[in-house]
Structure formats: structure tokens, C-alpha cells
Amino acid sequence: xxxxxxxxxxxxxxxxxxxxxxxxxxxxxxxxxxxxxxxxxxxxxxxxxxxxxxxxxxxxxxxxxxxxxxxxxxxxxxxxxxxxxxxxxxxxxxxxxxxxxxxxxxxxxxxxxxxxxxxxxxxxxxxxxxxxxxxxxxxxxxxxxxxxxxxxxxxxxxxxxxxxxxxxxxxxxxxxxxxxxxxxxxxxxxxxxxxxxxxxxxxxxxxxxxxxxxxxxxxxxxxxxxxxxxxxxxxxxxxxxxxxxxxxxxxxxxxxxxxxxxxxxxxxxxxxxxxxxxxxxxxxxxxxxxxxxxxxxxxxxxxxxxxxxxxxxxxxxxxxxxxxxxxxxxxxxxxxxxxxxxxxxxxxxxxxxxxxxxxxxxxxxxxxxxxxxxxxxxxxxxxxxxxxxxxxxxxxxxxxxxxxxxxxxxxxxxxxxxxxxxxxxxxxxxxxxxxxxxxxxxxxxxxxxxxxxxxxxxxxxxxxxxxxxxx
Numbered sequence: 269x270x271x272x273x274x275x276x277x278x279x280x281x282x283x284x285x286x287x288x289x290x291x292x293x294x295x296x297x298x299x300x301x302x303x304x305x306x307x308x309x310x311x312x313x314x315x316x317x318x319x320x321x322x323x324x325x326x327x328x329x330x331x332x333x334x335x336x337x338x339x340x341x342x343x344x345x346x347x348x349x350x351x352x353x354x355x356x357x358x359x360x361x362x363x364x365x366x367x368x369x370x371x372x373x374x375x376x377x378x379x380x381x382x383x384x385x386x387x388x389x390x391x392x393x394x395x396x397x398x399x400x401x402x403x404x405x406x407x408x409x410x411x412x413x414x415x416x417x418x419x420x421x422x423x424x425x426x427x428x429x430x431x432x433x434x435x436x437x438x439x440x441x442x443x444x445x446x447x448x449x450x451x452x453x454x455x456x457x458x459x460x461x462x463x464x465x466x467x468x469x470x471x472x473x474x475x476x477x478x479x480x481x482x483x484x485x486x487x488x489x490x491x492x493x494x495x496x497x498x499x500x501x502x503x504x505x506x507x508x509x510x511x512x513x514x515x516x517x518x519x520x521x522x523x524x525x526x527x528x529x530x531x532x533x534x535x536x537x538x539x540x541x542x543x544x545x546x547x548x549x550x551x552x553x554x555x556x557x558x559x560x561x562x563x564x565x566x567x568x569x570x571x572x573x574x575x576x577x578x579x580x581x582x583x584x585x586x587x588x589x590x591x592x593x594x595x596x597x598x599x600x601x602x603x604x605x606x607x608x609x610x611x612x613x614x615x616x617x618x619x620x621x622x623x624x625x626x627x628x629x630x631x632x633x634x635x636x637x638x639x640x641x642x643x644x645x646x647x648x649x650x651x652x653x654x655x656x657x658x659x660x661x662x663x664x665x666x667x668x669x670x671x672x673x674x675x676x677x678x679x680x681x682x683x684x685x686x687x688x689x690x691x692x693x694x695x696x697x698x699x700x701x702x703x704x705x706x707x708x709x710x711x712x713x714x715x716x717x718x719x720x721x722x723x724x725x726x727x728x729x730x731x732x733x734x735x736x737x738x739x
Contacts, residue, residue, distance in 0.1 A: 313518075318527045319443045319738050322516060326435050329517045336431045340424040343417070350417040353410050356402035356584075364394045390594075396604075397589035407579030412572045419566040426562070429555035433730075435515070440726055440736050442512045443526075447738075448719040449505040450528050455711045456498040459704070463487070463494045466700065469691055483697040490701055529739050536669050536721045543659045546732055547652050553733040554651060560644035567637040574633040577626035581617040586610075655731055662724035669717035676710040683707045 314321045327333060368390045403410070470487040473479035513524060551557055588610050592603040619626060686703040689695040726736050 316525045316527045319440065319736065322439050322443060322512065323436050323736070326439055326516050327432055330431075330435055330515070331517060333428065333431050333435060336424075336428045340421070340428055343421040343424040347414070347417045347421050350410070350414040353403075353413070356400050358398070358400045360396075360398050362394065362396045365392070367391045367393075393591060393593035395589065395591045397587055399585070399587040401583060401585045404582040404584055406581040407576030409573055409576035412569050412576070416566050416569040416573070419562050419569070423559050423562050423566070426555040426559040430559065433555065436736065437727060437730065438515060439512065440730075440738075441723060442508055442515065443738065444719050444723040444726075446505065446508045446512065446526060447528055447531075448715055449501065449508055451715050452712065453498065453501045453505055455708070455715070456494065456501045459708050459711075460491070460494040460498050462704065463491045466687070466690070466704075467491050470697070473693060478693040479697075486697045486701065490704070531718070531722060531738070536718050537666055538725055540659060540662055540666075540725065541728060541732065543656055546655050546659070546728055549733060550651055550655060550731045551648070554731070556647055557644075557651065560640070560647045563640045564637070564644055567633070567640040570633040571630065571637060574626070574629040577622070577629060578619060580619070583615045583617070584613070585615070586612045655728070658724045658727050658731070662721055662728060665717045665721035665724060669714065669721055672710065672713040672717050676707075676714050679703075679707045679710040 313325075370389055467484075467487040467490070470479055470484045474481065474484045509524060509526070513519070518524065588608070590604045590607040590609065592600055592607065596603060598606065683703040683706070686695050686700055690697075690700045722738065726738060730736050
């Protein structure tokens, strides 16, 4: 009964420690970022979405970004784990044994320094121990690991910024595509209205005998073609909006009204910054570059950690324990007292031959260090390539925009003249439709150059650390 009582008390004690540990765990969880504690909450959506609204909502709700925040929180835990390795560990152990010897008449049991004689066929004994162990020195491996985990934590935080930048760029591209598609719909709608007016005028000329049935059929075919182009452009606009909804983690049924600003020539023909200026600024601000630099530093620590395998490890251990057994004339308390023992020890582990494990670990760490250096160099080249491409596209689009506007003015004048002559019966349908198609092509070229220039200029500003703003 004493054994059962003592065991029950021990179980209750360690269970209490478990509940205390659970409370401590709950406190640590409450210290995590708010974005990780909350579940997805329904928030009031704006009635009309601006580009800033889209970016702000995506940075809050995008699943990829929220996963990056979880990874950063996990790296926080890794830092705490590395720091905890500096302290001793403590554990409690117990074993309870019941032995049955059915064919033995008498038996001897050793309990501490006492030899017990037991006539029973069943004996019971228990052992209890509290043990502690502490690694005093292992070649600064633990401190280097803490430094490395801190660097990994910074890298995880930078990954959040990298993901956010990628999302912001994608939203900007889709938003500009929606602006372009919206204006394209208006152009095609106006083109269809002109074709319908021309077809109606052709019908009057056909009735007056000034137009053949073949020419009138061409006008009707042009109306059908322009109507098809309008439907196609409307479908493209809806597809871009759907892609934007998906990027914002909005359901497809969610109604989304976008604010579509009117952009003037001044927004298109803004002076471009120099390529090298943008590149040098981006080197100092872009999170992927800083992350690459930290990866190189973390790889350098890997070499130091691997070299620690050559250095002896010094550990200390301590413990207290006792035991009890059945068949004794002593009470449980007396047995615990008599069997009480203390121990303390120091161990030194000197590596002599480790089947090349330490040498291989050092060589692999050095190779990984070279690899991270190459990764950083590759990121530098990719960044310059991206900025150079944006600058060239923006410069070309601005020049194309100026040329396309000149072409549009001359094409509009030519179409108006031909259209007036057609209404007077002086031009045939082939000449009219040719000029009309030239006008539509010029309008589309202006739109393409316009929004290509705006998109690439906004991205150049973004790589300089400026906020994206299309108003």
C-alpha cells in the first residue's frame, strides 16, 4: 500500500508539472505574432477596389504569405531550442518489477547492502532515480548553432518580404492588364457602334441603288466581326478579374468593382531613372539580396560547427536514486532511506577516429559555403537582368507610345475623310473597311504602349523601394 501511495504521489506530481508545462506552452503560443493566432476572419470588403486596396488585402490574406509567416514563427522556436541546449537537462525514471518463481521454495533478493531471504514464490522491487546531464564544452558548437539559428530566423523574416514583393508585383501586373482590357473593351464597343452606323448607311445606299449587295454583305460581316472582337475583349477582361480574385483569395462569386483611373500622357512619359541607379538602390533594399548574404554567413557558421567535431566534448552528470523490494522486514520509508544513493561524474569524449565523418562534414560545409556564394552572385545577376529588362521595356514603350499617337492622329483623319466620302457614295466598302481596321489597329497600339510603359515604370520605382501607385 505504501508503494502504491508513493507511486500515486509521484504520478500526480509529474502530472502537475505537465499541466504547468502546458500553461507555459500556452504563454509561448500567445507570444506568437497576431497573424498566426487568428483564423481567417471575414472582413468588410471595399465597395470599389483601388490598387492599394488590392495590395493591402493580399498582404493580409494571401495563403502563401501566411505560410511564410508560419515558417518565420517556426524559426523563432528553433532559436529558443538552440538556446535551451546551453542548460542541463533533468529527467525522472522509475521501474517496477514483479518476478514469479513457481518452482522455487526459497529465494534470495539483494536490496542495497542487504540480502533478503524470501519463502514466497513472487517478489516485487522498484527503482527510482532523478538524473541530470550537462554538456560543459563541445567546441563552441552550441553557441555557433545559436548564431546560425538567429541568421535562419532573419532569413525566414526576409522570405516574408520576398513573398510580399512577389505578390505585390503580380497584383500590379494584373491590375494594369485589367486597365488595358477595360479600355480595349471601350475601343471595341465604339468600333462596333461605328460599324453598325456604317451598315445602316450602307442599307440606305443599297435601297438608293448606290451600293451593291456584295458590298452591303461586307458591311454586315464587319459588324459580326466587330461584335466578336467585343465579346472576346470582354471575356479577357473577366479572366483578368478572376485571376486577381484568386490572387486575393476571394471566391469567384464575390462581386468585385475596380476603380479604373484615367491616365494622362504625363503618367506615361515620366522621366526614367538610370539603370545603375535603380540597381544600386535595389542591392541595398531588396530582401532576396539580403537573404542571400545571410545564407552565406550561415554557411560559414556551418564550417565552424563541423570543425567542432574534432574537439573533445566535456559532460557532467549527477543523479539521486533509491529502491525498495518485497520480503523485507523494513518499511517502505526505511527501504527508501537505506537504498538512497547519490552520484556525480565527469566524462570526456576525445574523437580519435570517426570513420571520416568529421572530415566529410567539414568538406561538405565548405562546398555548401561556395554554393551559397554562387547563389548570391546569381541573385545579383538576376536582379540586374530584371531591372535592365524593365528599363528597356519602359523606354521602348514610351517611344512606341509617342509614335503610336502620331499614327493614331493621321489614321483618324484618314478614316474620317474616307467615311465621309463613303456616305456620299464616293468610296467603296473595301476602302472604308481598310481605313477602319487601320484605325482600330492604331488605337490598340496606343493602348499597348501606354500600359506597357506605365507597368514597367511602376516596377522600376518599386525596385527602388518606392510604393506602387497608379491614380
